[in-house]
Amino acid sequence: xxxxxxxxxxxxxxxxxxxxxxxxxxxxxxxxxxxxxxxxxxxxxxxxxxxxxxxxxxxxxxxxxxxxxxxxxxxxxxxxxxxxxxxxxxxxxxxxxxxxxxxxxxxxxxxxxxxxxxxxxxxxxxxxxxxxxxxxxxxxxxxxxxxxxxxxxxxxxxxxxxxxxxxxxxxxxxxxxxxxxxxxxxxxxxxxxxxxxxxxxxxxxxxxxxxxxxxxxxxxxxxxxxxxxxxxxxxxxxxxxxxxxxxxxxxxxxxxxxxxxxxxxxxxxxxxxxxxxxxxxxxxxxxxxxxxxxxxxxxxxxxxxxxxxxxxxxxxxxxxxxxxxxxxxxxxxxxxxxxxxxxxxxxxxxxxxxxxxxxxxxxxxxxxxxxxxxxxxxxxxxxxxxxxxxxxxxxxxxxxxxxxxxxxxxxxxxxxxxxxxxxxxxxxxxxxxxxxxxxxxxxxxxxxxxxxxxxxxxxxxxxxxxxxxxxxxxxxxxxxxxxxxxxxxxx
Amino acid sequence: xxxxxxxxxxxxxxxxxxxxxxxxxxxxxxxxxxxxxxxxxxxxxxxxxxxxxxxxxxxxxxxxxxxxxxxxxxxxxxxxxxxxxxxxxxxxxxxxxxxxxxxxxxxxxxxxxxxxxxxxxxxxxxxxxxxxxxxxxxxx
Numbered sequence: 082x083x084x085x086x087x088x089x090x091x092x093x094x095x096x097x098x099x100x101x102x103x104x105x106x107x108x109x110x111x112x113x114x115x116x117x118x119x120x121x122x123x124x125x126x127x128x129x130x131x132x133x134x135x136x137x138x139x140x141x142x143x144x145x146x147x148x149x150x151x152x153x154x155x156x157x158x159x160x161x162x163x164x165x166x167x168x169x170x171x172x173x174x175x176x177x178x179x180x181x182x183x184x185x186x187x188x189x190x191x192x193x194x195x196x197x198x199x200x201x202x203x204x205x206x207x208x209x210x211x212x213x214x215x216x217x218x219x220x221x222x223x224x225x226x227x228x229x230x231x232x233x234x235x236x237x238x239x240x241x242x243x244x245x246x247x248x249x250x251x252x253x254x255x256x257x258x259x260x261x262x263x264x265x266x267x268x269x270x271x272x273x274x275x276x277x278x279x280x281x282x283x284x285x286x287x288x289x290x291x292x293x294x295x296x297x298x299x300x301x302x303x304x305x306x307x308x309x310x311x312x313x314x315x316x317x318x319x320x321x322x323x324x325x326x327x328x329x330x331x332x333x334x335x336x337x338x339x340x341x342x343x344x345x346x347x348x349x350x351x352x353x354x355x356x357x358x359x360x361x362x363x364x365x366x367x368x369x370x371x372x373x374x375x376x377x378x379x380x381x382x383x384x385x386x387x388x389x390x391x392x393x394x395x396x397x398x399x400x401x402x403x404x405x406x407x408x409x410x411x412x413x414x415x416x417x418x419x420x421x422x423x424x425x426x427x428x429x430x431x432x433x434x435x436x437x438x439x440x441x442x443x444x445x446x447x448x449x450x451x452x453x454x455x456x457x458x459x460x461x462x463x464x465x466x467x468x469x470x471x472x473x474x475x476x477x478x479x480x481x482x483x484x485x486x487x488x489x490x491x492x493x494x495x496x497x498x499x500x501x502x503x504x505x506x507x508x509x510x511x512x513x514x515x516x517x518x519x520x521x522x523x524x525x526x527x528x529x530x531x532x533x534x535x536x537x538x539x540x541x542x543x544x545x546x547x548x549x550x551x552x553x554x555x556x557x558x559x560x561x562x563x564x565x566x567x568x569x570x571x572x
Numbered sequence: 573x574x575x576x577x578x579x580x581x582x583x584x585x586x587x588x589x590x591x592x593x594x595x596x597x598x599x600x601x602x603x604x605x606x607x608x609x610x611x612x613x614x615x616x617x618x619x620x621x622x623x624x625x626x627x628x629x630x631x632x633x634x635x636x637x638x639x640x641x642x643x644x645x646x647x648x649x650x651x652x653x654x655x656x657x658x659x660x661x662x663x664x665x666x667x668x669x670x671x672x673x674x675x676x677x678x679x680x681x682x683x684x685x686x687x688x689x690x691x692x693x694x695x696x697x698x699x700x701x702x703x704x705x706x707x708x709x710x711x712x
Contacts, residue, residue, distance in 0.1 A: 146621075151620060151621075151624055152619050152620045152621070152624065153619070153620045153624055153628075153681070153684045153685060154684065156619075156684070156685045156689060157684045157685050157686075160685065160686060160689065167686075167688050167689055167692060168692075170689060170692055170693075171692065171693065171696040172696075176618075176619050177618055177619070178617070178618065178619060178620055178621035178624065179621075180621045180623070181621050181622050181623065
């Protein structure tokens with residue numbers, strides 16, 4: 082069949098931020114769907130968002146309730162959400178209780194009542210909540226199968242997009258005919274890990290279009306559900322910095338730029354690793370300030386320090402970030418709710434990038450980032466971080482991340498997180514004891530984009546920022562932190 | 573049991589509903605309270621089921637009895653309709669008692685779904701009822 086004579090499946094908005102992208106553009110019109118999951122995970126709220134996003138007086142939404150949450154209480158709670166539009170009640174959105182019908186006339190009665198209402202109102206959306214209680218009324222499996230098929234046929238032929246809400250567990254999917262008939266299966270779940278609730282949704286099935294596979298984080302706020310796609314629509318973005326020689330961006334420090342072979346390649350992910358007080362945040366701030374001087378907007382994501390403290394500290398080194406914040410070319414994103422997912426963090430960052438058109442991003446620090454995540458997300462931190470870095474560098478954003486390391490005097494670790502695999506470039510800062518003084522040394526360990534200095538340079542943190550000094554030539558074993566004089570050994 | 577204190581708007585609405593139904597020409601001389609609760613029953617039972625409507629109306633009657641003990645004759649039947657209205661109709665203040673019952677019902681419903689939705693449900697049920705603002709009468 083040629084694309085020309087294929088039937089076009091219209092897509093309806095979900096009304097849920099982020100969900101349209103996950104389902105592949107929108108909900109297939111006239112589809113017969115199931116929203117399933119455990120109690121309290123947001124099934125009814127999701128259905129309400131779909132209803133209010135699509136219902137019109139001409140094609141209203143019929144919301145049938147059956148022995149589940151009483152409608153009065155449902156209205157009481159659902160009207161707290163911003164998407165709930167009371168002016169649509171009884172015109173575009175109609176709630177109909179069928180509890181007494183099920184008790185008195187069983188499945189046949191339910192089918193007759195739904196058929197009558199559908200015929201009278203010509204709805205665009207039909208919701209049955211809770212469908213689980215309906216099918217419990219079935220005498221046997223054949224009875225239930227007949228009911229589900231009749232309902233599906235009725236609603237599809239009436240050109241309604243249908244959502245059946247049910248409390249199911251995943252084990253029931255295998256041999257339940259309801260799931261076989263359904264075109265779409267939206268699975269919601271939530272787990273409590275330590276003090277955090279982790280909510281995830283999965284499109285287990287969606288006929289006719291490609292949805293984004295896997296588990297997607299979602300959050301329930303005053304605006305209802307907000308979903309965070311695993312890819313945030315960036316997975317398919319072609320890398321902009323891998324082909325050919327990338328433009329070099331200044332780190333805001335000419336000597337450091339030289340060490341890096343001309344600066345950091347645009348679209349790279351650079352890790353600045355070092356122990357406390359070695360100037361990681363300062364290097365990151367100088368990187369952002371250099372971009373601002375070149376009219377390149379930036380984002381700083383901080384977890385351990387409040388934005389005011391961050392800018393005040395930058396100011397003490399002669400970096401005035403306040404003006405850029407005021408004119409919108411710099412945003413400092415402060416995230417510390419302790420129950421974030423990487424996807425939510427990424428969404429915040431992407432929103433900020435869209436608003437500021439940022440080309441430079443600082444994540445300060447990775448340790449703080451991990452701490453800000455809900456415990457349940459920490460186990461997948463590396464994988465999530467990889468996705469985030471890959472997606473952002475894929476759209477040409479240059480990332481500088483900082484990571485704090487415990488100083489070791491026998492080894493030179495680059496990161497306690499084993500994340501150096503996801504960075505293109507690494508700068509290592511550390512302390513070394515030289516002639517009874519605690520000195521700071523830096524080295525460019527890795528530059529994926531080309532040649533770089535192999536020198537180990539000392540540096541100072543002054544009121545003007547990082548001052549990179551000369552190569553330390555008279556010592557060896559500097560990277561252990563306890564060097565010895567080269568000349569002494571020769572003697 | 574503490575009766576509800578309906579807002580002036582809901583009290584005015586209850587008064588207008590009773591007056592509106594009292595003004596309708598009907599062959600049988602049934603009290604306006606009967607017609608108000610019957611129409612409410614149809615719309616609320618559709619929304620919340622017969623059991624939902626019955627429980628709200630039962631509670632409203634119980635609350636009304638704490639204000640107007642004479643309303644004791646009014647009872648709710650299984651299907652949600654009212655029984656014992658004749659005794660109420662014989663009283664001079666029958667319509668006033670009806671206003672109390674309806675206002676208690678509306679106030680109770682408003683506690684759950686808010687006054688805005690209650691008002692909307694009422695006007696959907698009585699599309700001909702003018703949306704005029706009237707000065708609220710004194711609480712009975």
